[in-house]
Amino acid sequence: MIQKLLRITTILGLIALVGGLGSADVLRADDDRDRDGQRPPQVLPSGFESTDRLLRDVERAERAPLYSAWIVESSRFMDVPFGGFQPDKASLNTTVNLPVNVGIIEDPDGKLTLYDSGWKQLAYIFDWNSSCCWKGIRDQLTAIGHDPAKVTRIVLGHAHWDHAGQLSEFPNAVVYIQKEELKQIDFFLHYPVDFNAGHIRAVNTVDPLTGAQVGPPAQACARTPVCGYPPQTVQEILGKVLSGKAKIVDGRHEIASGLVIHPAFRGHTYGSQLLQVNTARGQLVFGSDTYSSWTGIRDWLVANIQQTDTIQQFLAYEKCYVLASRLNSFHNCVAAHEPTAYTNDYPLTANWWNIPNGNCSRAAELILAPGKTTHVPASPNKVLCVNRTPPPHTVTP
Amino acid sequence: MEVGRSTAETMLSRASVLLHLWMTRKMIALGLLVLGLVGVLALATSREISRAPTLAAVTPIARPTRPALSPVEEVFIQSLWPIHGEVQRSLMRTSLGQILYKTNDLSRADLKARMEQALVTYGRAETGIRALEPPTSLRNDREIYLDAVRLLRESVVEAMKMFKDGREDHLVTAYPKSQEASDKIREVGGKFWPNEFPPN
Numbered sequence: 001m002i003q004k005l006l007r008i009t010t011i012l013g014l015i016a017l018v019g020g021l022g023s024a025d026v027l028r029a030d031d032d033r034d035r036d037g038q039r040p041p042q043v044l045p046s047g048f049e050s051t052d053r054l055l056r057d058v059e060r061a062e063r064a065p066l067y068s069a070w071i072v073e074s075s076r077f078m079d080v081p082f083g084g085f086q087p088d089k090a091s092l093n094t095t096v097n098l099p100v101n102v103g104i105i106e107d108p109d110g111k112l113t114l115y116d117s118g119w120k121q122l123a124y125i126f127d128w129n130s131s132c133c134w135k136g137i138r139d140q141l142t143a144i145g146h147d148p149a150k151v152t153r154i155v156l157g158h159a160h161w162d163h164a165g166q167l168s169e170f171p172n173a174v175v176y177i178q179k180e181e182l183k184q185i186d187f188f189l190h191y192p193v194d195f196n197a198g199h200i201r202a203v204n205t206v207d208p209l210t211g212a213q214v215g216p217p218a219q220a221c222a223r224t225p226v227c228g229y230p231p232q233t234v235q236e237i238l239g240k241v242l243s244g245k246a247k248i249v250d251g252r253h254e255i256a257s258g259l260v261i262h263p264a265f266r267g268h269t270y271g272s273q274l275l276q277v278n279t280a281r282g283q284l285v286f287g288s289d290t291y292s293s294w295t296g297i298r299d300w301l302v303a304n305i306q307q308t309d310t311i312q313q314f315l316a317y318e319k320c321y322v323l324a325s326r327l328n329s330f331h332n333c334v335a336a337h338e339p340t341a342y343t344n345d346y347p348l349t350a351n352w353w354n355i356p357n358g359n360c361s362r363a364a365e366l367i368l369a370p371g372k373t374t375h376v377p378a379s380p381n382k383v384l385c386v387n388r389t390p391p392p393h394t395v396t397p
Numbered sequence: 398m399e400v401g402r403s404t405a406e407t408m409l410s411r412a413s414v415l416l417h418l419w420m421t422r423k424m425i426a427l428g429l430l431v432l433g434l435v436g437v438l439a440l441a442t443s444r445e446i447s448r449a450p451t452l453a454a455v456t457p458i459a460r461p462t463r464p465a466l467s468p469v470e471e472v473f474i475q476s477l478w479p480i481h482g483e484v485q486r487s488l489m490r491t492s493l494g495q496i497l498y499k500t501n502d503l504s505r506a507d508l509k510a511r512m513e514q515a516l517v518t519y520g521r522a523e524t525g526i527r528a529l530e531p532p533t534s535l536r537n538d539r540e541i542y543l544d545a546v547r548l549l550r551e552s553v554v555e556a557m558k559m560f561k562d563g564r565e566d567h568l569v570t571a572y573p574k575s576q577e578a579s580d581k582i583r584e585v586g587g588k589f590w591p592n593e594f595p596p597n
Binding site: 183185190226230231232234235239242243 | 485486488489490492493494495496497499500502568569572575576579580582583586593594
């Protein structure tokens with residue numbers, strides 16, 4: 001009888017154990033699903049990275065070599081209405097001057113990666129009356145002690161004209177761009193205009209009913225998915241593709257150990273991307289216009305709306321907070337148009353100077369890898385200057 | 398009792414002297430502390446002033462402004478606008494078409510269709526621009542634009558050879574012409590429509 005009871009108890013115990021394991025499996029799966037379930041409904045799978053995955057990238061990067069980093073000011077937009085920069089502060093009713101920053105990242109072996117490539121010369125500068133300080137990126141690199149020939153990679157935070165403009169200056173450099181960035185422009189180029197008068201398709205349309213011009217001076221182009229990509233910019237990307245010097249990326253991509261692309265789809269444009277860089281001050285995160293404003297990241301304000309989905313921009317801000325969580329936090333987010341850049345108010349960029357013969361453009365040394373020599377001059381010129389003279393342009397028929 | 402009183406008075410007197418002495422020392426220490434703080438503050442302020450960028454706006458050169466357009470110039474520029482839009486969209490479609498073809502996101506047939514359409518657009522644009530009568534001041538710009546459209550047409554003709562012999566290096570051969578054309582179009586576009594692509 002006792003043996004029978006023992007046998008029944010053992011069988012029941014085994015059943016309970018198997019059941020328990022089974023349910024543990026289910027729970028584990030739920031846990032995993034919960035992690036991935038953090039993906040908001042409108043985020044593309046290739047654009048999503050959970051907090052855990054980002055933290056794993058931090059751990060991996062911390063075992064990687066240390067990089068050095070600088071920014072240079074490709075140009076400066078002058079007198080931009082504050083509301084166009086940070087809509088939440090439009091009531092300030094004032095204007096700001098916005099730098100257009102390009103990131104320079106140096107490998108341990110001296111090779112350079114650019115994050116964004118600034119404006120291309122020609123017409124943008126020629127008749128753009130509210131800009132200052134444009135200087136060719138090759139000249140800027142040389143003037144701050146870098147060899148432009150060592151630029152081997154260019155990561156495009158997004159492909160707007162003021163960030164992707166000088167690709168042909170670096171014929172040997174490989175360009176990294178998200179496929180999503182290209183697909184969205186292509187899609188909206190075809191978008192019907194019947195009921196929107198071209199305000200969605202943009203690129204110089206005419207109202208089908210009235211025949212009136214859509215675009216300047218109506219400025220319809222400023223908020224549409226296609227606007228911001230002149231044919232000239234797309235041509236430069238095509239040049240890279242045809243010469244085998246383009247990597248069309250879909251989501252996260254590790255370029256090298258300690259140098260990781262993270263998607264930030266619709267953080268500014270459809271295919272925006274961030275760049276995580278392992279440095280002695282922790283992970284730097286370059287963000288182009290997704291991180292248009294550093295104070296915006298610090299204070300959680302949406303910035304530079306354009307095609308931005310505001311929640312996607314906040315999710316991209318969060319990525320910086322996660323990646324830089326071990327050291328310096330939001331202080332390590334590198335913004336493209338932060339007006340306080342090159343001052344002590346944006347501490348990461350406080351070590352700045354005017355680029356010699358740089359048309360008033362500025363540079364800042366963000367961080368040096370151990371053993372590397374500083375590029376900051378012994379007596380840095382820190383007298384803020386403005387020069388709105390357009391550089392020469394020489395297109396002839 | 399008297400003795401006790403006297404002792405008490407003496408003690409009181411001593412305490413008063415000590416208190417006075419202590420107060421004096423305290424005052425001196427307090428004074429030194431305040432002086433020190435003022436010194437630190439002055440040093441910090443002077444350091445901050447020397448470190449902060451000097452906001453000496455050097456703006457000796459006036460902002461360049463485009464001279465006002467004459468009515469004839471306005472009419473020409475307005476008439477070019479729809480043609481400009483068609484040309485730019487067509488160029489974008491062929492450029493992106495080639496990129497997406499290379500990434501296997503667009504079929505060969507679709508790329509061919511885009512290029513055929515571009516040829517039609519460029520032909521129409523050339524005819525349209527020639528029909529416009531520019532004022533003397535803008536004749537050079539019209540020539541630049543016409544040259545750009547010619548380059549685009551030639552570029553597409555070259556690229557389309559790949560559909561005959563299957564050699565994709567025609568795309569590479571065709572590219573410099575379309576790049577040059579896009580530079581020219583941007584140059585004229587920037588002059589005629591300065592706000593066409595506002596800050597992004």
